[in-house]
Amino acid sequence: xxxxxxxxxxxxxxxxxxxxxxxxxxxxxxxxxxxxxxxxxxxxxxxxxxxxxxxxxxxxxxxxxxxxxxxxxxxxxxxxxxxxxxxxxxxxxxxxxxxxxxxxxxxxxxxxxxxxxxxxxxxxxxxxxxxxxxxxxxxxxxxxxxxxxxxxxxxxxxxxxxxxxxxxxxxxxxxxxxxxxxxxxxxxxxxxxxxxxxxxxxxxxxxxxxxxxxxxxxxxxxxxxxxxxxxxxxxxxxxxxxxxxxxxxxxxxxxxxxxxxxxxxxxxxxxxxxxxxxxxxxxxxxxxxxxxxxxxxxxxxxxxxxxxxxxxxxxxxxxxxxxxxxxxxxxxxxxxxxxxxxxxxxxxxxxxxxxxxxxxxxxxxxxxxxxxxxxxxxxxxxxxxxxxxxxxxxxxxxxxxxxxxxxxxxxxxxxxxxxxxxxxxxxxxxxxxxxxxxxxxxxxxxxxxxxxxxxxxxxxxxxxxxxxxxxxxxxxxxxxxxxxxxxxxxxxxxxxxxxxxxxxxxxxxxxxxxxxxxxxxxxxxxxxxxxxxxxxxxxxxxxxxxxxxxxxxxxxxxxxxxxxxxxxxxxxxxxxxxxxxxxxxxxxxxxxxxxxxxxxxxxxxxxxxxxxxxxxxxxxxxxxxxxxxxxxxxxxxxxxxxxxxxxxxxxxxxxxxxxxxxxxxxxxxxxxxxxxxxxxxxxxxxxxxxxxxxxxxxxxxxxxxxxxxxxxxxxxxxxxxxxxxxxxxxxxxxxxxxx
DNA sequence: AGTCCCCCCATTTTT
DNA sequence: TGGGGGGACT
Numbered sequence: 066x067x068x069x070x071x072x073x074x075x076x077x078x079x080x081x082x083x084x085x086x087x088x089x090x091x092x093x094x095x096x097x098x099x100x101x102x103x104x105x106x107x108x109x110x111x112x113x114x115x116x117x118x119x120x121x122x123x124x125x126x127x128x129x130x131x132x133x134x135x136x137x138x139x140x141x142x143x144x145x146x147x148x149x150x151x152x153x154x155x156x157x158x159x160x161x162x163x164x165x166x167x168x169x170x171x172x173x174x175x176x177x178x179x180x181x182x183x184x185x186x187x188x189x190x191x192x193x194x195x196x197x198x199x200x201x202x203x204x205x206x207x208x209x210x211x212x213x214x215x216x217x218x219x220x221x222x223x224x225x226x227x228x229x230x231x232x233x234x235x236x237x238x239x240x241x242x243x244x245x246x247x248x249x250x251x252x253x254x255x256x257x258x259x260x261x262x263x264x265x266x267x268x269x270x271x272x273x274x275x276x277x278x279x280x281x282x283x284x285x286x287x288x289x290x291x292x293x294x295x296x297x298x299x300x301x302x303x304x305x306x307x308x309x310x311x312x313x314x315x316x317x318x319x320x321x322x323x324x325x326x327x328x329x330x331x332x333x334x335x336x337x338x339x340x341x342x343x344x345x346x347x348x349x350x351x352x353x354x355x356x357x358x359x360x361x362x363x364x365x366x367x368x369x370x371x372x373x374x375x376x377x378x379x380x381x382x383x384x385x386x387x388x389x390x391x392x393x394x395x396x397x398x399x400x401x402x403x404x405x406x407x408x409x410x411x412x413x414x415x416x417x418x419x420x421x422x423x424x425x426x427x428x429x430x431x432x433x434x435x436x437x438x439x440x441x442x443x444x445x446x447x448x449x450x451x452x453x454x455x456x457x458x459x460x461x462x463x464x465x466x467x468x469x470x471x472x473x474x475x476x477x478x479x480x481x482x483x484x485x486x487x488x489x490x491x492x493x494x495x496x497x498x499x500x501x502x503x504x505x506x507x508x509x510x511x512x513x514x515x516x517x518x519x520x521x522x523x524x525x526x527x528x529x530x531x532x533x534x535x536x537x538x539x540x541x542x543x544x545x546x547x548x549x550x551x552x553x554x555x556x557x558x559x560x561x562x563x564x565x566x567x568x569x570x571x572x573x574x575x576x577x578x579x580x581x582x583x584x585x586x587x588x589x590x591x592x593x594x595x596x597x598x599x600x601x602x603x604x605x606x607x608x609x610x611x612x613x614x615x616x617x618x619x620x621x622x623x624x625x626x627x628x629x630x631x632x633x634x635x636x637x638x639x640x641x642x643x644x645x646x647x648x649x650x651x652x653x654x655x656x657x658x659x660x661x662x663x664x665x666x667x668x669x670x671x672x673x674x675x676x677x678x679x680x681x682x683x684x685x686x687x688x689x690x691x692x693x694x695x696x697x698x699x700x701x702x703x704x705x706x707x708x709x710x711x712x713x714x715x716x717x718x719x720x721x722x723x724x725x726x727x728x729x730x731x732x733x734x735x736x737x738x739x740x741x742x743x744x745x746x747x748x749x750x751x752x753x754x755x756x757x758x759x760x761x762x763x764x765x766x767x768x769x770x771x772x773x774x775x776x777x778x779x780x781x782x783x784x785x786x787x788x789x790x791x792x793x794x795x796x797x798x799x800x801x802x803x804x
Numbered sequence: 805a806g807t808c809c810c811c812c813c814a815t816t817t818t819t
Numbered sequence: 820t821g822g823g824g825g826g827a828c829t
Contacts, residue, residue, distance in 0.1 A: 127818065127819080128818065128819080129818090129819085154818085154819065155819080156818085156819045157819085160819095178819095180819080181817095181818090181819085199825085253819095254818080254819045255819090257819080258819095289818095318816080319816085319817080319818085321815085321816065321817090322816085322817065322818080420815070420816075421814095421815050421816070422815080422816085423814080423815090423820095423821095426821095443817080480805070480806095482805095484805080609819085610819065611819085612818085612819080628815090628816060628817090629816080630815090630816045630817065631816090631817080649815095652815055652816080653815085654815060654816095655815075655816090664816095668816080689820075690814090690820085691813085691814060691820065691821090692820035692821080693820080
């Protein structure tokens with residue numbers, strides 16, 4: 066078989082990784098070093114030369130996007146479908162296992178997947194039924210606790226509170242939540258992994274079957290695996306399968322949600338005979354950007370070690386802008402992007418990255434002001450929208466009456482006179498008799514347990530669902546979907562609401578019908594035997610496991626705004642990282658432990674390595690946060706960069722500020738003007754000070770001018786001193802010296 | 805059932 | 820500063 070097309074496009078390190086025949090393999094893939102390429106080519110290599118059948122391969126990633134892309138590229142390279150191969154996310158694969166072996170796993174055949182929103186609702190209900198003080202322990206907190214434990218592979222039964230009140234309350238909720246899930250046949254995200262892991266442990270025959278099957282396991286983004294995922298992998302591999310782990314310890318930024326950087330750090334210990342290959346040649350960024358990244362990350366301890374390099378030129382210096390405040394910062398970035406576009410580049414080649422979402426508003430406003438199109442990543446995705454979730458809940462009920470989460474959601478949405486009181490008695494009945502809500506409702510109606518009015522309304526609702534199912538029998542999924550949103554009254558409900566918002570909701574519902582159509586056609590392509598019931602069930606699972614990354618306006622030519630976390634895996638010709646200030650980045654809540662600080666540093670490393678040609682960093686001397694003005698210090702990360710590669714950006718020229726209190730922030734920024742303290746000659750030493758200018762004070766040392774008020778002899782200036790922080794000084798006494 | 809108001813809170817996010 | 824959620828009121 067001709068294998069040149071597999072090896073030719075690779076560099077030496079990549080080739081070594083692709084062709085490695087050590088039992089296990091760790092590929093330390095630096096940013097922009099061709100990680101996915103290695104993964105894909107290694108798979109092709111195994112199939113082409115080692116005679117491994119796609120059937121014995123399992124490749125696992127974290128996001129659906131990554132999984133889809135991998136499958137696509139494998140098929141492209143192999144020039145045939147890789148059907149027998151298991152490619153998917155951890156959750157997707159675990160789900161597949163549980164669907165196949167639901168009985169052994171102790172689940173009902175039609176178990177439902179709870180997504181984050183369903184989960185929170187359930188926790189809230191559990192919370193209420195246990196009469197827990199909402200003001201002391203929030204449902205969110207409980208949800209977080211439960212997920213944290215599941216990520217660690219721990220059930221309520223295997224935990225102890227040791228007299229700690231918090232833990233005791235959390236465990237009580239956790240245990241009741243587990244029971245509720247059990248009763249309703251519901252499985253949350255963590256449970257998918259936990260349950261399939263347990264399934265293997267308790268059925269050695271089943272485990273043996275999969276161990277027999279999968280000769281090679283390939284894992285992407287290994288540094289992001291959490292405890293349960295790692296355990297899952299180790300059990301499956303069982304010392305027999307060959308494991309290829311690809312990842313970058315320097316890009317581990319999800320420790321806060323259970324990812325364990327130790328998993329990649331200890332790979333060679335836990336997977337004996339592992340070969341380690343480093344991919345250090347970078348095909349993305351300029352030399353200077355890489356040097357900055359390398360220097361920064363060298364401050365972390367316990368790294369596996371890696372140094373990025375490129376054959377490309379040094380490129381431009383890294384710009385650093387010290388803004389007066391967050392508005393100035395936003396205007397600066399905005400004007401730089403305008404300049405970038407004027408130079409013939411496109412808006413979507415520019416990205417603005419920030420540590421926390423709250424920072425986006427100021428940037429948005431600045432972009433809006435100059436009419437620059439922008440797009441914010443993150444936020445609600447398709448299947449997370451309220452109207453879509455409501456419509457899906459009807460479909461879920463059609464598919465499975467026992468889906469309590471769905472029933473709770475839409476039994477009275479839109480309102481049909483089934484109030485809280487009715488619902489409460491149904492819940493009670495359900496709990497007492499260990500029934501699903503639907504069955505409880507059914508019982509209540511047949512046995513006349515409720516006021517006639519309530520029973521009438523419930524009957525109408527149940528009839529609606531039954532009729533929808535009836536209707537679906539000889540129809541396609543999209544037709545069912547359309548009927549569901551019409552007959553449930555959802556469409557009317559949103560129409561009645563009126564306004565722009567409702568219009569968008571209506572459009573989304575239409576979009577759902579189209580999505581159902583596409584899904585049906587794909588299902589028919591793959592397997593023309595599937596009945597509508599099966600297609601419907603598959604559609605519901607897809608909606609739960611894949612929130613739908615199709616972001617509105619994805620293809621638009623707009624400036625890209627996102628958090629540093631969501632920038633991982635992406636790249637842009639020009640990148641701005643805003644808000645490099647102590648307390649913001651590194652964030653206050655993560656800077657007092659070394660582990661926290663190092664993760665922040667890795668986050669910064671991720672940000673820097675997103676840039677291809679040009680990197681611009683900025684910080685503000687003063688930032689409004691939670692409604693109050695705070696003086697800030699530049700981030701330590703700025704001082705950890707090689708100073709010779711940095712170029713401080715100062716805006717040339719100046720405008721003379723009105724001697725009245727003309728708030729600088731309100732001045733229109735043109736990019737060439739600069740706020741300045743009036744130099745109308747009435748200052749003590751007849752010397753003008755500019756906002757943003759560095760000055761020296763005999764006692765306080767050096768600092769930067771932030772603001773002033775008053776004029777003449779009485780003028781007071783605010784200076785942010787490097788050593789002692791912010792101070793207001795009277796001009797005529799301060800003996801300030803401009804630097 | 806729906807609206808309004810007040811209080812509280814405030815990284816990062818995928819499945 | 821502002822958004823979200825919960826409670827109270829109409």
